[in-house]
Amino acid sequence: MRRTMRLPAGLVAIALLAAACSGGGGSTSAGSSGGVKNGGTLRIGTASGIDSLNPFVAQQQDAYSTFEYIYPFLVQYDTNNLQFTGDFATRWNESADGLTWTFHTHPNAKWSDGQPLTANDAAWTLNTILKFSNGPTGNSAGMLAHVKSVTAPDANTLVITYQKPVANVLSNLQQVAILPEHVWQQYATGKGTGLRTYNNQPTPGHPVVSGGPFVLVSYTPKQIALFQRNPNFYGRKPHIDGFGLQYFANDDAMITALKSHQIDAVETVPVTSVATLKAAGLHVYVGPGLEFHDFIINANPKKTTHRELLNPLVREAFEYAINRQQIVKTAWLGYAQPGASIVPPGTGAWSDPSVTPLPFDIQKANQLLDQAGYKRGPNGIRIADGHPMSYQVIFPNDEAGAGDRAFQIIQAGFQQIGVQLQQRPMDDTAAFNAISAPNSTYQTFDLAMWDWVPLEDPDFILSVLTCSQYGNWSDSGYCNPAYDKLYQEQGVAVNPKARQQLVYQMQQMIYNARPYIVLNYQDVIDAWWNNWTGFVESNQNFFNPLSKQSLTEVHQT
Amino acid sequence: MSAVQEPGLTEGLSVQSHAGFLRSVLRERKAAVVGLGIIAFFVVLSVVAPLVVPYSPNAQTCAVFAPPSARHWFGCDDGGIDLLSEIMQGGRISLLIGFTATVVSMILGGGIGIVSGYFGGWVDVTFMRIVDYLLVIPDLAFAMVISEVWGPSVFHVIVVIGILEWSGTARVIRAQVMSVKERVYVKRARAVGAGNGRVIFRHILPQVGPLLIANTVLTIAVAIYLETALAFLGLEDPSTTTWGTILEHAFARAAVSAGAWWAIVPDGIAITLLIMGCFLFGQAIEDALNPRLKVAHLSIRRWTLRTLVGGAAGMGVRPLVGRGPDAI
Amino acid sequence: MRGADYVIKRAGFAVLTIFVAITINFFLFRVLPGNAVADLSRVPRATPQLRHALEVEFGLDKPKWEQYLIYLKQLAHGNMGVSYATQQPVSTLLANDLKNTIPMVAVGTIAAILIGVLTGILSAWRRGSALDHLSTNLAIAFYAFPTQFLGLMLLILFASVLPTSGMMNPFVLGPESLWARLKDIGAHMILPALTVCLTLYGEFTLIMRSSMLETLGEDYVLTARAKGLPDRKIVSRHALRNALLPIATVVAISLGWIVGGAILVEFIFTWPGIGWAMWQAIYQRDYPMLQGGFLVLAVSVIVLNFIADLAYFRLDPRIKE
DSSP states (O other), rough: OOOGGSSSSHHHHHHHTTOOOOOOOOOBBBBSSSSBBBOOOOEEEEOOSSSOOOTTOOOSOOOOOOOHHHHHHHHEETTTTTEEEEEEEEEEEEESSSSSEEEEOOOOOOOTOOOOOOOHHHHHHHHHHTTTTTTTTTHHHHHGTTTTEEEEEEETEEEEEESSOOTTTTHHHHHOOOHHHHGOOOOOOOTTTTHHHOOOBBBTTOOOOSSSSEEEEEEETTTTTEEETTTTTTTOOOOSSSEEEEEEHHHHHHHHHHHSSSSEEEOOOOOOHHHHHTTOOOEEEEEEOEEEEEEEEEOOOOOSGGGGGGHHHHHHHHHHHHHHHHHHHHTTTOOOEEOSSSSOOOGGGSOOOTTTOOOOOOOHHHHHHHHHHHHHHHHHEEEEETEEEEEEEEGGGTTTTTTHHHHHHHHHHHHHTTTTOOOOOOOOHHHHHHTTTTTTOOOOEEEEEEEEEESSSTTTHHOOOOOOOGGTTOSOOOOOOHHHHHHHHHOOOOOOHHHHHHHHHHHHHHHHOSSSSEEEEEEEEEEEEETTTOOOOOOSSOOOOOSSSHHHEEEEE | OOOOTTTTTSSTTOOHHHHHHHHHHHHHOHHHHHHHHHHHHHHHHHHHHHHHOOSSSSSSSOTTOOOOOSSSSSOOOTSSHHHHHHHHHHHHHHHHHHHHHHHHHHHHHHHHHHHHHOOOOOHHHHHHHHHHHHHSSSSHHHHHHHHHHHOOOOHHHHHHHHHHHHHHHHHHHHHHHHHHHHHOOOOHHHHTTTOHOOOHIIIHHHHHHHHHHHHHHHHHHHHHHHHHHHHHTTTTTTTOHHHHHHHHHHHTTTTTTTTGGTTTTHHHHHHHHHHHHHHHHHHHHHHHGGGGOOSSSSOOOOOOOOOOTTHHHHTTTOOSSSOOOOGO | HHHHHHHHHHHHHHHHHHHHHHHHHHHHHHSSSSSSSHTOOSSTTTHHHHHHHHHHHHTTTSSSHHHHHEEEEEEEOOOOOOTTTOBHHHHHHHHHHHHHHHHHHHHHHHHHHHHHHHHHHHHTTTSSSSHHHHHHHHHHHHHHHOOHHHHHHHHHHHTTTTTSSSOOOOOOSSSOHHHHHHHHHHHHHHHHHHHHHHHHHHHHHHHHHHHHHHHHTTTHHHHHHHHTHHHHHHHIIIIOOOOHHHHHHHHHHHHHTTOOOOHHHHTTTTTHHHHHHHHHHHHHHHHHHHHHHHHHHHHHHHHHHHHHHHHHHOTTTTTOO
């Protein structure tokens, strides 16, 4: 029931903005039986949904996936090899100093309304984002960090210059939709507030002016978005005539609709439904995902209460007391992988394979706590600095469902090591408030549980743990100048090998400090009826903001 | 004085005490016996639950969504927990919430109703405006906001329901008090110098007592109903097992599409039965208080049930105590 | 003059209650922990300037009492503000939600009223008969069913036969006849409206039955019977009219609640109405949406109560001012 809000408002943005991910090996062309049959409308069900069609307002993943299919992007991922490939830009090059990037775009391209689609539209979009970055376009500004200027010397060339080298230029630009200047320019006046209030919704006879493989022809909030093939698209045309994205308020309704053929495919199937769907004869895809769930231990060195939690022995003991296998088995019914690094294996080469979880070992955990000198009190609860080791675990709504079960397993484990846990559920906003209290100083909270959806590029998830994220993304209070320095270095390391070493080093640093005990990576599970095939899967499901491949390839058998 | 029968309230009943009145209700009304029986069944079950649960109500003892079997009569939920044990344990908390919230709302509603009706004036006006607000705001939406403010916990749910449900009671009691206060013996008592406190406790309270009891039992039903609804919307502490959270967990984990009807049906039936019990019992008391239902010139047999229509034409007429269409 | 005084007094109370509702609503949502801007400004590499800009945009940089005055002023101009979550005017969003909610809940409620009144009358008329027992017990059972439980049962039972979510088959590209569309919406409406109807009808049965019984106990019924009138005539000519008096009030008020939607029902059946919108707004800390929604609900109930009062006043000469 909480699918809609599953990612906290904040984290949602991550997932989406962060959309820069593509499955580490997650791309599978499902099924190859039968020939390609063109035509037909693919009916997709989602329990997440489009929150807004305005790229400066939207936060949900489905909205960003929609933008991927209706707007040109300079580049996209090829989910088969995780490399960048051309989209509106057919080729590009960077200057030797890494400061100037030149993109050559499709000539003679047209928007769906027949207006020319040129590099000028791209330049206008990027410049508008820069111009209003401290206000209306704030949600996209991060993708253009350190950009000095954007120009379009001719209709088919875009030049972006940076103040300093940026390691993940393409992954950033992959997330910025190019908007039709002739539609949007009227809103970029004054303070630019019109850029946020424009709803960008189609009306009968007036589809959203699109430049991608599909045109958004009709949209009813909280119900349906309907797309038709765009005859003016500059790239490869899709096999299907169109597709629809239907929104469901809860998983049960969605799975029921799938089983009764009211829809053809579903993204993000609840783990409890997999068996029934398989039994009903549907094709169920299970693959590695990016989302991970973590147990947070306040890592702020300036923490005022329960300072024993800062003791590395305690933190290590806690990890030994967590039964990850049991969590995967009960909470996720096996559809998750135990893990330890904040950079999920789903990101491919960025995840450090040497960071592995400690085994579940109550004896070892007890030994560590004994070593730390925290003796058991009369009721079996250990005493630390004069108070019992009994803590509240802040538990955001986001984690409800499987997270409740995970908590129960962790709680039972901790009981065996003389540490008492209480679940303190609250909604996501209140949870963030409680974690960062008072006044974004992270001095009072002890423990929490939450999840992250990192991107294909590790920059974002690494940034979450920097000191400057206090009051913003930080949900652990972790702040370490040495880590921040590495973060800066990886940000300008234009050599991928050198950057990989820095990223590995940071993962190890976090693993050892344990602001998070990463519990598991959640699998991506999608399902569709067998008369459809050709989906290109990714670690962000088949309808994703990574590439235009999936719904271009999909077809009936 | 308390036994004096006044017209319009307990006219037609000859009872010497509240206990006697209840006895007579039980003797005369089958529905009251059935209702009380159901309530008693669940109360006893809750008390003995920890001793008789077959399995732990919060540890995994079987497979996820295992169907009912000889070992697990009601099957297992999404955490592999025995549902029979969980429902028995959950009943404890649900009943606790129902009863405590009702006590809170009775004290608030009864107190404010009496004070408002007895003193009148600006006290009355102030309280009645607050009552009006609570009556025009849908319970569930209001409860959602309050639960959000405080965060989900059993204690907060109790307080929220208490705050919500007092308004209906206050209105009914106030109307009763206003009529009682005009009666001759009350006026006489005041004339001979009885203080306000004495008049309220000696003369008013005994008169509105039976109505308060009827209201209490009906409010328990509403409180339990609201608890399950709040839990269903995710506003109850998920670590607490109540009838509401059992249903919520099942739904959140897609029990319907997984075919696990057993995670929903027994629990729902338990809730329904208890609400029916409270309703039958509370209604029987109320009917006994309404002499007009005793006579019907069309047919002879007596078997009555009636719902409480607040003070008739007032702003806040509400079909039943607490639960209006807003509860859907 | 009796009538005019009464109307003015009642209207005064209604207006006062609306004002109380506006005020309580405003402060109710301002005590929520956490703030909307913190959420919206949590985007990669957000700057303090961005947060401040958003606060200024939403007027959250001003003291609460000033925000309250601004809110009152806006309301006076019919402006309910802009939703934080979608940046669209609250009035547009709410109008859209209401457009979806009202038909479904109205169908359910009206069906409930009709069934309730009919079964109530039959029950009272045939008091003590098997029919009475059956009807009364059914009414109690449905009254006792928690809405979400009933909804889930219907979902389990009818999942393969009837549409279980949304308002219509949304995958219709191209033109469709109005009739086909209406039929489609009707099919989608069955389950949610049925849930609403079943949850509510028991209440009407019970009220109608007891109201009827009270009437049948009146002396004039005895008189009519003494005169030798057949039961059917007594019921239809004399008792019914009086017995309908209280139910008229209850009906008027129930209609007021229709606007309130049906949070649980909309949630289970993905009906994009106002109840569900409120639920989402709470999770998104969308104050303007919440305030607007609560205001619409309060006003509709107050207005219908007011109408009920006037109707009752007209129908029942016994009411004094």
